[in-house]
Amino acid sequence: xxxxxxxxxxxxxxxxxxxxxxxxxxxxxxxxxxxxxxxxxxxxxxxxxxxxxxxxxxxxxxxxxxxxxxxxxxxxxxxxxxxxxxxxxxxxxxxxxxxxxxxxxxxxxxxxxxxxxxxxxxxxxxxxxxxxxxxxxxxxxxxxxxxxxxxxxxxxxxxxxxxxxxxxxxxxxxxxxxxxxxxxxxx
Numbered sequence: 700x701x702x703x704x705x706x707x708x709x710x711x712x713x714x715x716x717x718x719x720x721x722x723x724x725x726x727x728x729x730x731x732x733x734x735x736x737x738x739x740x741x742x743x744x745x746x747x748x749x750x751x752x753x754x755x756x757x758x759x760x761x762x763x764x765x766x767x768x769x770x771x772x773x774x775x776x777x778x779x780x781x782x783x784x785x786x787x788x789x790x791x792x793x794x795x796x797x798x799x800x801x802x803x804x805x806x807x808x809x810x811x812x813x814x815x816x817x818x819x820x821x822x823x824x825x826x827x828x829x830x831x832x833x834x835x836x837x838x839x840x841x842x843x844x845x846x847x848x849x850x851x852x853x854x855x856x857x858x859x860x861x862x863x864x865x866x867x868x869x870x871x872x873x874x875x876x877x878x879x880x881x882x883x884x885x886x
Contacts, residue, residue, distance in 0.1 A: 709819050709820065709821065709828070709830075710816060710819075710820065710821045710825060710826065710827050710828055710829045710830070711818060711819075711829050711830065711831075711832070712815065712816060712818060712825060713825055713826050713829055713836055714728075715808065715811065715824065715840055716837075716838055716839055716840045717804070717840055718808055730833075730834070730835060730836045731835070731836055731837075731838050732835075733835060750778070750780070750781065750782050751770060751773065751774035751778055751781040751782070752781065752782045752783075752784055753767065753770055753771050753774060753781045753782070753783050753784070754767060754784050754785050755783055755784070755785050755786045755787070756785040757785075758771065800842075803842060804840065804842070811824050814842070814856060820853075821843055822843050822844050822845060822853050822856055823842065823843065823844070823853075823856055824840060824841070824842050825840070825841065826840070826841060827841065827843060844856060
């Protein structure tokens, strides 16, 4: 019996922005143009709220755990994301992951097509939550992939991903293991 595949959202396929940028054209495709009556792009960001910062060392400190957990709860509930500091992941490991991500985005289009989002899904290359052909698009490609828990991995996607992200010992797996172990085995 095959495992049931969990869907985390839906999106319709969109063109690859990196490929659009290579085309010699004098106009931007209409789906990427924003008009003055649309939400403005703010150049002065000093008065905007700051992304929540969570200190992992404080999460495991008896003295600061409660306040840091409150910050984590707020960040997760109100923002949906946060910046994690003092996590213990080495700079060299982070750099390896960054290089791997750049290599992923630099793949030839034929290889990227193997990793493109399937209709009705948000994982793979593409953009998330595109619901109509008229919807404005961001001028940027993204790649989304669930890696943990393992049962949520997409069978069509994960085996095709390039190293260093694949395998039990790849940098991404190591980072996830570090976070999992810290969460499970508090010191």
